[in-house]
């Protein structure tokens with residue numbers, strides 16, 4: 001029998017010399033031909049089943065990795081389950097925490113000192129030849145009555161500060177200051193820039209305002225200060241670590 005796959009045998013057999021059954025069997029292909037990869041009409045080879053399976057595994061694994069590790073599709077980053085806003089540590093209407101007298105006066109006094117910064121500077125060193133220093137000044141560290149008179153009434157004329165002569169003019173800062181502000185300001189300058197003098201209580205500052213009222217409104221001078229005000233202000237002594245209510249500045253009883 002001739003080779004059934006030879007092309008001549010696939011032509012129409014007009015003489016009917018071929019066994020039709022054999023020929024059809026050949027067209028269906030023998031077993032060996034069936035195992036060959038089928039070539040599609042469009043010329044593309046069918047994809048191997050293994051390649052499909054391996055690709056599927058890769059895609060699944062990649063999906064699992066992204067789903068687990070990445071926040072790509074996860075809401076967990078944005079939506080925290082059972083999230084509750086943390087309540088503010090201090091209830092709105094609760095009294096503010098007590099503060100040590102020295103800390104409170106330094107904090108508040110620094111604000112009042114804003115009126116003095118232009119001349120005496122943030123450093124408390126003043127300006128050479130023009131504005132005397134407050135750091136290391138005997139007028140600041142010394143007797144509080146004299147200091148309060150300088151601030152409340154201003155000072156003019158010759159004055160020696162830390163070994164240097166000045167002959168300037170400082171206007172009064174008294175009109176706007178109440179006892180608390182004056183106490184805080186004096187405490188601030190007496191305890192800043194290395195100054196280490198006692199704190200001035202609001203009760204002492206209130207007395208300073210009284211004394212100042214009695215002497216009339218003019219600027220004071222070194223001479224007058226030495227003669228009439230070279231003493232400590234009367235009034236309640238406030239230990240620097242006394243705990244105060246930051247609103248009322250009244251001492252708060254602390255349990256021992």
Ligand code: HEC
Pocket residue numbers: 112113115116117118119120130131132133134137138139140147150151155156157158159161166167168169170171173185189
């Ligand atoms: C416009 C500039 C100016 C401002 C602002 C000013 N001072 Fe003075 N201060 C002077 C001058 C100038 C003198 C020296 C006056 C003199 O020579 O008699 C002086 C002197 C003093 C003294 C005595 C000398 C010394 O250095 O210790 C003290 C204390 C003082 N000032 C504190 C203050 C405080 C506190 C404030 C803010 C409330 C203030 N001054 C604001 C210019 C100023």
